[in-house]
Amino acid sequence: MKFNVLPLILILLSNIAIAQQSTKTVAIKGGKYIPLYGTDSSVVTVKDFHMDIHPVTHQQYLDFVIANPKWKKNKVTRLFADKGYLMDWTSDTTFSNTISNSPVNTVSWYAAKAYCEYVGKRLPTVDEWEYVAMADETKKDARVDSLYNQKILSSYETPKTYLKQVGKTNKNIWGVYDLHGLVWEWTLDFNSVLISGESRKDVDTDRNLFCAGGAVGAKDLMNYAAFMRYAFRGSLKANFCIKNLGFRCVKD
Amino acid sequence: MRKRLKLTKHMKSYTLLLLSVFALFSCDNTTTDETNPTNNTVEATEEFDEMSIFQLPSTWKTQNNETVEFKDFQGEVLVVVMIYTSCKAACPRLVADMRNIEAKVKSEANQPVKYILVSIDPETDIPEKLKAFAIENQMDSEQWVFLQGSDENTREFANILAVKYKEISPIDFSHSNIISVFNQQGVLVHQQEGLGVDNKATVNKIIELVAP
Numbered sequence: 001m002k003f004n005v006l007p008l009i010l011i012l013l014s015n016i017a018i019a020q021q022s023t024k025t026v027a028i029k030g031g032k033y034i035p036l037y038g039t040d041s042s043v044v045t046v047k048d049f050h051m052d053i054h055p056v057t058h059q060q061y062l063d064f065v066i067a068n069p070k071w072k073k074n075k076v077t078r079l080f081a082d083k084g085y086l087m088d089w090t091s092d093t094t095f096s097n098t099i100s101n102s103p104v105n106t107v108s109w110y111a112a113k114a115y116c117e118y119v120g121k122r123l124p125t126v127d128e129w130e131y132v133a134m135a136d137e138t139k140k141d142a143r144v145d146s147l148y149n150q151k152i153l154s155s156y157e158t159p160k161t162y163l164k165q166v167g168k169t170n171k172n173i174w175g176v177y178d179l180h181g182l183v184w185e186w187t188l189d190f191n192s193v194l195i196s197g198e199s200r201k202d203v204d205t206d207r208n209l210f211c212a213g214g215a216v217g218a219k220d221l222m223n224y225a226a227f228m229r230y231a232f233r234g235s236l237k238a239n240f241c242i243k244n245l246g247f248r249c250v251k252d
Numbered sequence: 253m254r255k256r257l258k259l260t261k262h263m264k265s266y267t268l269l270l271l272s273v274f275a276l277f278s279c280d281n282t283t284t285d286e287t288n289p290t291n292n293t294v295e296a297t298e299e300f301d302e303m304s305i306f307q308l309p310s311t312w313k314t315q316n317n318e319t320v321e322f323k324d325f326q327g328e329v330l331v332v333v334m335i336y337t338s339c340k341a342a343c344p345r346l347v348a349d350m351r352n353i354e355a356k357v358k359s360e361a362n363q364p365v366k367y368i369l370v371s372i373d374p375e376t377d378i379p380e381k382l383k384a385f386a387i388e389n390q391m392d393s394e395q396w397v398f399l400q401g402s403d404e405n406t407r408e409f410a411n412i413l414a415v416k417y418k419e420i421s422p423i424d425f426s427h428s429n430i431i432s433v434f435n436q437q438g439v440l441v442h443q444q445e446g447l448g449v450d451n452k453a454t455v456n457k458i459i460e461l462v463a464p
Binding site for chain 2: 078079238
């Protein structure tokens with residue numbers, strides 16, 4: 001009898017483990033907005049989706065690594081993660097207690113993508129991420145507010161914000177925390193940003209829409225923080241593992 | 253006595269089971285590595301170089317409607333570019349660059365080289381469309397491979413090449429113009445960036461790989 005019950009208990013236990021792993025999400029009502037690189041003709045439509053309220057933490061990422069050993073620090077394929085992968089972890093499965101509840105960093109795009117798939121979610125697109133990130137505590141679009149911009153910029157200047165714990169910043173109007181102030185975050189289509197240093201040389205569009213148009217095409221020159229994020233994304237490669245870069249997941 | 257023995261046996265198996273439960277959650281246990289059922293993607297196998305694209309689990313359709321993986325090209329040098337067939341300006345020039353490289357390499361190569369054109373518009377570029385494009389551009393012989401993947405595979409592959417692209421409208425993409433060379437182990441060894449650039453370095457690299 002006991003033998004029949006035990007596997008059941010095991011299954012239950014593992015379900016609980018998975019349930020704990022996944023961050024709570026909140027519903028984001030879709031809408032239209034003009035992102036940083038836009039003209040009136042390039043209004044972006046974001047569909048309804050759900051977004052994690054926090055970035056993924058070291059502790060959550062550890063659960064994923066244990067269940068998916070090919071993502072262990074000493075096992076990971078270099079094609080999918082460079083040498084900086086999980087740099088601050090003391091072994092394949094250990095790290096300082098002080099960072100358990102801090103956003104996981106030094107993870108590649110491939111790793112972030114695999115994590116989100118493992119918990120039944122996906123990475124947000126640039127448009128989705130920026131759509132939620134332009135909100136502050138009271139407005140869905142706070143980009144015209146100079147204080148909003150100032151606050152983000154000063155957080156970019158603060159060192160080692162990746163050591164902070166998740167969920168301590170003010171939540172925005174959607175109920176989402178930490179989009180600014182802790183780490184920058186991977187997006188599914190970060191490689192759609194065409195303003196890298198090489199953009200004038202190797203990127204071409206049929207109508208030269210982007211030709212040397214990087215900064216001039218910026219819709220909102222006041223939004224220097226967003227400009228920095230787009231430029232940063234443009235400089236990334238998918239196997240880069242960087243200290244101030246983490247991620248969160250979304251689902252449809 | 254007999255009953256007691258049985259009980260101990262039970263207890264033993266019970267302990268074993270409990271142990272294995274701990275093993276599942278323990279950290280440095282290696283036996284869980286191979287047996288974990290949640291691991292739904294293909295394991296990277298040891299035989300490939302760490303940076304080899306032969307590790308990619310993605311599958312693709314060719315212009316002949318065959319299903320392939322990159323590891324099917326093991327042992328061949330791969331020259332890869334990302335294009336879309338409805339493209340009017342940059343892609344024809346990129347395709348011309350590929351044909352120039354192929355023409356120069358042809359006379360010197362004594363090992364197989366595959367020229368792979370991966371579509372960044374997999375929704376439109378179905379195998380039939382790729383086939384028509386191949387015929388139209390006299391690229392229908394076996395060294396030319398056109399690939400259609402899923403959106404996700406395509407973005408992942410673009411990331412390996414560090415190719416950037418964005419859909420501007422349903423028929424218009426902006427994209428990086430990069431031709432990449434992979435060696436016989438599937439490792440990226442050379443990239444040429446830009447349109448109509450001098451392809452000498454690229455040609456030399458390929459010849460070095462196929463005519464040692």
